[in-house]
Amino acid sequence: MKSDEFRVLVDQLWPRGISRANVERNLWLPEIGPSTKLRQWFNYDPTEWREFQRRYHAKLKDQNELVTELKGRAKKAMVTLLSSAKDKQHNQAVAQQS
Secondary structure, eight states: OOTTEEEEEOOSSOOTTOOGGGSOOSEEOGGGSOOHHHHHHHTTOGGGHHHHHHHHHHHHHTTHHHHHHHHHHHHHSEEEEEOOOSOSSSSHHHHHHO
């Protein structure tokens, strides 16, 4: 892990089949991951991407303190958001950056 990076897992659930010891991360924030209902609705369907982003950003407003903390850390060092989603273009880590 680079010393200038702060890695944050942003999944609500711990990724299946992955040992916590094997994930290079500084922090796990399940509270800012998408809800089970939202995740199941979206099902990583790229045609629903914009609506997923809209709904997810609305959810993040309820977690303003955690989001503000992440933004503060990002001002000091590079923050890398981690997600176990197989779709690398349509997931909550990408949505948080937009």
